[in-house]
Each structure stands twice: as structure tokens, then as C-alpha cells.
Amino acid sequence: xxxxxxxxxxxxxxxxxxxxxxxxxxxxxxxxxxxxxxxxxxxxxxxxxxxxxxxxxxxxxxxxxxxxxxxxxxxxxxxxxxxxxxxxxxxxxxxxxxxxxxxxxxxxxxxxxx
Numbered sequence: 001x002x003x004x005x006x007x008x009x010x011x012x013x014x015x016x017x018x019x020x021x022x023x024x025x026x027x028x029x030x031x032x033x034x035x036x037x038x039x040x041x042x043x044x045x046x047x048x049x050x051x052x053x054x055x056x057x058x059x060x061x062x063x064x065x066x067x068x069x070x071x072x073x074x075x076x077x078x079x080x081x082x083x084x085x086x087x088x089x090x091x092x093x094x095x096x097x098x099x100x101x102x103x104x105x106x107x108x109x110x111x112x113x114x
Contacts, residue, residue, distance in 0.1 A: 003073040003074055003106055003107050003112075004073060004074045004075075004076060004104065004105060004106050004107050005025065005071045005073060005074070005075050005076070006023075006024045006025065006075075006076045006077070006078060006084075006104070006105070007024065007025045007027050007039065007059070007063075007075070007076070007077050007078070008022070008024040008025065008026055008027060008077075008078050008079070008080060008083075009027045009029060009056045009059060009077065009078070009079050009080065010026065010027065010028060010029070010079070010080040011028075011029055011030040011032065011080075012032065012080070013028060013032055013033065013034045013035065013038070015080045016035070016037055016038065018080075018096075019080070020037070021096070021100070022099075022100060022103065022105075023105065024078070025039060026038045026039065027039045027040075027041075027056075027059050028040055029041060029048075029051055029055075029056065029058065029059060030051060039059070041058050041059040041061070041062035041063075043062075043066075044062070044065075044066045045062070045065040045066050046058070046061075046062050046065075047061050047062070048062070056077065056079065060077070073107075074107045076104070083099070083103040083104070084103060084104040085102055085103060085104065086102055086103065086104055
């Protein structure tokens with residue numbers, strides 16, 4: 001069951017392929033030029049101009065204020081190079097396959113009652 005929609009925030013358009021390979025939603029913040037593949041916080045009701053002071057919270061605000069949460073499940077946020085792990089085991093991440101297999105992609109069944 002796909003019950004998690006994860007937004008991955010980055011300041012660098014070069015991170016698009018990695019984020020998409022992880023099946024996360026790419027979010028581009030800052031002043032660099034991002035393609036149409038990226039979610040951006042610079043449209044509609046936005047505080048993107050405050051990004052230097054509030055960082056990724058400008059995207060959280062945009063998502064909330066523009067009613068962009070159209071998902072019946074859990075929504076999560078991560079940053080490029082800072083991901084949620086499935087468990088607390090110490091695993092050395094040294095390639096894409098080990099990263100892909102160790103990050104959170106679904107909410108565990110024991111958390112579904114919350």
C-alpha cells in the first residue's frame with residue numbers, strides 16, 4: 001500500500017534525477033532555475049521572498065495556504081541528503097541501491113492507527 005507522499009526539498013536543480021528515482025516529489029527552493037518537473041513555492045499565495053530567513057518553511061506555507069494537499073495518507077518532508085530511515089540499524093550508505101532500500105517509502109502498519 002502506498003500511503004506516504006514524500007516531498008524532497010533541494011536548492012539545486014541537478015538533484016532532480018536522484019529525487020525522482022527515489023519516487024519522492026521534487027521541491028525546488030531558492031533563486032536557481034528549476035524545470036517544470038519541480039514543485040515551487042513562488043506561485044499563488046506565497047512567501048518565497050522570505051526563503052533566506054525561513055528556509056523550507058516557505059514551501060510548507062505554500063502547500064498549506066494554496067490547499068495543495070490532495071492526498072489521503074501521510075505526507076512527509078525531507079531534504080536532499082537528509083532522509084528518513086526505515087529503522088535505526090547502522091547501515092553504511094555507499095551507493096544508490098543501499099540508499100533506496102533504507103529510506104522510508106511507506107508508513108509502517110503499527111503507525112496507521114495514529
